[in-house]
Amino acid sequence: MPTRQIVIDDAVPYAADMFGHLGEITLLPGKKITPSDVQNADALIVRSRTQVNQNLLTNSRVQFVGSTVVGLDHIDQTYLQKNDIHFYSAQGCNANSVAEYVIHVLFDLAERHGFDLQHKTLGIIGVGNVGGRLYQKAQNLGIKCLLNDPPRERDPKDNELNFVDLDQCLTADIITVHTPLYMSGVDCTYNLINAEHISRLSPEQILINAARGGIINEAAWAAQPLQAIVVDCWENEPNIDETLYRSADLATPHIAGHSLEAKIAGGEMVYRQLCRHWQIEPQNNWQTLLPPDPQPIEIDSRTESSQTKLHRLFKEVYNPYNDDSAIRDKQIQKVHLAFEDYRRTYPLRREWHRHRVQNIKTPHLAKLLKSLKFIIDG
Numbered sequence: 612m613p614t615r616q617i618v619i620d621d622a623v624p625y626a627a628d629m630f631g632h633l634g635e636i637t638l639l640p641g642k643k644i645t646p647s648d649v650q651n652a653d654a655l656i657v658r659s660r661t662q663v664n665q666n667l668l669t670n671s672r673v674q675f676v677g678s679t680v681v682g683l684d685h686i687d688q689t690y691l692q693k694n695d696i697h698f699y700s701a702q703g704c705n706a707n708s709v710a711e712y713v714i715h716v717l718f719d720l721a722e723r724h725g726f727d728l729q730h731k732t733l734g735i736i737g738v739g740n741v742g743g744r745l746y747q748k749a750q751n752l753g754i755k756c757l758l759n760d761p762p763r764e765r766d767p768k769d770n771e772l773n774f775v776d777l778d779q780c781l782t783a784d785i786i787t788v789h790t791p792l793y794m795s796g797v798d799c800t801y802n803l804i805n806a807e808h809i810s811r812l813s814p815e816q817i818l819i820n821a822a823r824g825g826i827i828n829e830a831a832w833a834a835q836p837l838q839a840i841v842v843d844c845w846e847n848e849p850n851i852d853e854t855l856y857r858s859a860d861l862a863t864p865h866i867a868g869h870s871l872e873a874k875i876a877g878g879e880m881v882y883r884q885l886c887r888h889w890q891i892e893p894q895n896n897w898q899t900l901l902p903p904d905p906q907p908i909e910i911d912s913r914t915e916s917s918q919t920k921l922h923r924l925f926k927e928v929y930n931p932y933n934d935d936s937a938i939r940d941k942q943i944q945k946v947h948l949a950f951e952d953y954r955r956t957y958p959l960r961r962e963w964h965r966h967r968v969q970n971i972k973t974p975h976l977a978k979l980l981k982s983l984k985f986i987i988d989g
């Protein structure tokens with residue numbers, strides 16, 4: 612049998628080491644994968660930057676498409692189905708990374724604006740893999756939540772949570788969206804938070820989009836006085852809107868889901884599915900190449916509130932403002948250029964469960980950190 616050809620987005624970490632024994636690997640920037648690149652490929656492994664559709668695949672022999680990310684708005688699933696091309700996407704792979712990003716943002720905003728998160732309500736719109744994990748963490752941290760998810764609310768088998776309607780959810784102090792981008796249908800999320808909704812928000816509220824550009828009306832959002840605007844996902848990335856960019860307290864280049872653990876999970880889920888598809892035994896050799904766990908952190912030596920201690924810990928683990936600073940510029944053209952480069956070469960970020968915390972003197976803090984999956988020494 613001829614060697615199988617696999618084209619892979621070069622931002623999939625350890626791709627050559629992981630997939631190498633399955634065939635000949637071609638690594639390419641996801642945005643630049645063309646029909647001629649995939650013409651002789653048997654499998655195509657993408658992240659979110661490759662538009663997978665008839666235009667890309669019509670003359671190719673690809674029989675397996677794997678997406679190592681979650682959003683599906685770049686994949687024409689109807690075309691794949693019609694053409695008998697096996698499709699798999701790594702649902703849930705980066706949910707924890709996005710949920711951690713939002714918690715880091717909340718603690719940072721709380722310290723900057725001097726409020727206590729336990730006195731705030733968090734409105735979560737879309738309570739799936741990301742929203743569900745965020746809800747869990749917020750509950751552990753004593754933050755009261757309002758949950759909105761009409762598809763789940765309609766499901767008679769899904770009765771574990773109390774959902775509220777969108778209008779009520781939009782009364783929360785901090786509102787964050789975690790739905791897919793649907794351009795039509797009963798659950799259409801394009802412009803889900805429209806100009807009229809936004810006009811009702813008060814200057815004390817905070818609005819976050821780490822889901823997809825287009826879910827929140829950007830023009831109205833940029834013009835509304837709010838306590839804070841946090842944008843990770845934008846319309847027209849990387850050519851993001853300058854007015855929204857200038858209004859944002861935190862503007863990151865679509866990296867909420869970019870922890871190392873999330874990227875590896877996405878790659879590995881697709882790898883295992885491809886092994887199953889081709890009936891080849893998976894290997895684990897690539898795991899020896901992973902970086903060591905981060906150095907232990909100490910946080911409990913000072914007399915500070917739990918919120919401040921947690922904020923210090925979160926800041927040591929990961930500071931989303933570094934991702935903002937990395938692309939900030941007076942000239943929007945430079946931001947547009949930096950946006951894609953930065954996310955393709957994103958610095959190493961590890962999830963909470965890889966971090967050790969030492970010398971905790973307060974048992975309740977140790978218990979809380981354990982519930983958040985940090986490793987507690989001693």
Ligand SMILES: NC(=O)C1=CN([C@@H]2O[C@H](COP(=O)(O)OP(=O)(O)OC[C@H]3O[C@@H](n4cnc5c(N)ncnc54)[C@H](O)[C@@H]3O)[C@@H](O)[C@H]2O)C=CC1
Pocket residue numbers: 681682683702703705706709736737738739740741742759760761762763789790791792798799800803821822823843844865866867868869
């Ligand atoms: N910023 C980033 O790096 C990342 C962004 N994402 C985005 O976040 C989205 C959510 O990710 P997951 O939680 O993993 O997806 P998921 O499919 O597990 O959850 C989505 C939830 O949204 C709900 N939903 C659908 N339509 C809705 C509507 N009209 N109103 C309210 N809720 C609605 C669904 O019922 C579901 O519970 C992805 O589709 C992707 O676009 C995902 C990962 C990383």
Ligand SMILES: O=C(O)C(=O)[C@H](O)COP(=O)(O)O
Pocket residue numbers: 622658659660679680681682683705865866867868869
């Ligand atoms: O999973 C998703 O959906 C995301 O938004 C990913 O974080 C996108 O990652 P890239 O494909 O843009 O590296």
